[in-house]
Amino acid sequence: xxxxxxxxxxxxxxxxxxxxxxxxxxxxxxxxxxxxxxxxxxxxxxxxxxxxxxxxxxxxxxxxx
Amino acid sequence: xxxxxxxxxxxxxxxxxxxxxxxxxxxxxxxxxxxxxxxxxxxxxxxxxxxxxxxxxxxxxxxxxxxxxxxxxxxxxxxxxxxxxxxxxxxxxxxxxxxxxxxxxxxxxxxxxxxxxxxxxxxxxxxxxxxxxxxxxxxxxxxxxxxxxxxxxxxxxxxxxxxxxxxxxxxxxxxxxxxxxxxxxxxxxxxxxxxxxxxxxxxxxxxxxxxxxxxxxxxxxxxxxxxxxxxxxxxxxxxxxxxxxxxxxxxxxxxxxxxxxxxxxxxxxxxxxxxxxxxxxxxxxxxxxxxxxxxxxxxxxxxxxxxxxx
Numbered sequence: 001x002x003x004x005x006x007x008x009x010x011x012x013x014x015x016x017x018x019x020x021x022x023x024x025x026x027x028x029x030x031x032x033x034x035x036x037x038x039x040x041x042x043x044x045x046x047x048x049x050x051x052x053x054x055x056x057x058x059x060x061x062x063x064x065x
Numbered sequence: 066x067x068x069x070x071x072x073x074x075x076x077x078x079x080x081x082x083x084x085x086x087x088x089x090x091x092x093x094x095x096x097x098x099x100x101x102x103x104x105x106x107x108x109x110x111x112x113x114x115x116x117x118x119x120x121x122x123x124x125x126x127x128x129x130x131x132x133x134x135x136x137x138x139x140x141x142x143x144x145x146x147x148x149x150x151x152x153x154x155x156x157x158x159x160x161x162x163x164x165x166x167x168x169x170x171x172x173x174x175x176x177x178x179x180x181x182x183x184x185x186x187x188x189x190x191x192x193x194x195x196x197x198x199x200x201x202x203x204x205x206x207x208x209x210x211x212x213x214x215x216x217x218x219x220x221x222x223x224x225x226x227x228x229x230x231x232x233x234x235x236x237x238x239x240x241x242x243x244x245x246x247x248x249x250x251x252x253x254x255x256x257x258x259x260x261x262x263x264x265x266x267x268x269x270x271x272x273x274x275x276x277x278x279x280x281x282x283x284x285x286x287x288x289x290x291x292x293x294x295x296x297x298x299x300x301x302x303x304x305x306x307x308x309x310x311x312x313x314x315x316x317x318x319x320x321x322x323x324x325x326x327x328x329x330x331x332x333x334x335x336x337x338x339x340x341x342x343x344x345x346x347x348x349x350x351x352x353x354x355x356x357x358x359x360x361x362x363x364x365x366x367x368x369x370x371x372x373x374x375x
Contacts, residue, residue: 012079019080030117034180037113 078161082151086134086162087127087169094354095126095222101358102226102241105304105365110181110230117180118229122222125173125189129218131166132197135159137205143267146260166197177229185228192221206268209275213288216249217242223358240299244357247292251285251324252350258282258327259340259347282328285346289324293317296357304361306373312360316353323349 099122103115110118134141134152138159141147151157170193178186200215208214220242227238257273258281264271273281299305300313323346330342367373 009077013077016078016080016083019084030120033113034117037111041111 076156078151078157082156083161083165085151086131086157086165087124088130088134089127091130091219092123092127094219096123097355098241098245098358099123099222099226101362102223102238103230104226105237105361106227106230107303108230114180115229118177118185119226121173121177121180122185122189122225122229124169125177125193126196126222128166128169128173129193129196131162131169132193133201135162135166136197136201138162140206140267140269144262144264146262177225181229182232184232184234185225188221188225188228188234192218192225195221206270209270209272211270212253212272213250216246216253219249220245235303237299237302237304240295240302241304241358241361243295244292244299245354247288247295248350248354250288251292251320252347252354254281254285254288255327255343255347255350258335258343278332282330286324286328289320293321299357299361301375303375304364306364306367306375308367308373309360309364312356316356319349320346320353 096119099119103110103119134150137147138150138152141150142153147153152159152162170190174186174190174193177189196215196218200211200218204211204214223241223245224234224238227241228234231238254272257271258278262271264274272284276284296313296317297310300310305313323342326342327346335343364373
């Protein structure tokens, strides 16, 4: 038997914390799934690479110096 | 005053109270129209990207709802229909609603930009700004045309869905926008005729109060007449086809007949049958939008089998 009688407020607070926890887990899951999809497909990500890539310049601008 | 605020602070809001700030019923319409906008677009989207985009479009719409509830708490406290909302009921503090609205707006826009593209994210940001600032703060208490211009906020989701897939705006997405935009005034004014809320006490210049109920009936008819060509134009555009045209013809004719019936009636007739016509037209207006967008979706499916489309 618990030392303290559970108040309605504790139930509500638990429900809120549980809801927030599940929301955060869901958010992490979404970001992970999105990352997997983006990285697997990949192509636009190269645009943010800071290393010079002549082959990209050829395909995007068509003017390879 | 001190007593009331201290009572409010001792109440711990439940998760559902915060969720209610996001106006879940409005979100369901946003999800549906945004999904149709995304699915009827000529460019395919990866399912995970599509689902994520729809989720954050809905979250952005919810965030603007929270901002609206923060700003309109004083009006909501006066009107019977809105008295039970979390802020006027004292379950959530106004500052919490503001914080939640701003934080979720930021998260939704950034995540949509990362999931899809900047055009879609920009449109979502503009939608939130339009609903929270242009509609709630500037128009709602200033002009009886608030519903007309404010309806634009609800009309953006299919355009955002389309932008998620295509990365831009086109005639088709503008027509889907126009359909919801033109549909909102007759839909809402039909509701305003039989939901006699205390807009006057709340200080909201509703058309039924400022221009009278007879004028509101005329407004419903005029806006429905203006809606018909938009509905037909959608059916004749790239997202339409013979099936959509048939559906659009029936729906628009039906809506027009309903608006005519509302226009012909006066208050005595409406009181006599407890606003039966107004209520049935309002209910039909909900089906009108749902069926129109469902027709776009069906047409897209038919097209994939080589049957639908022009």
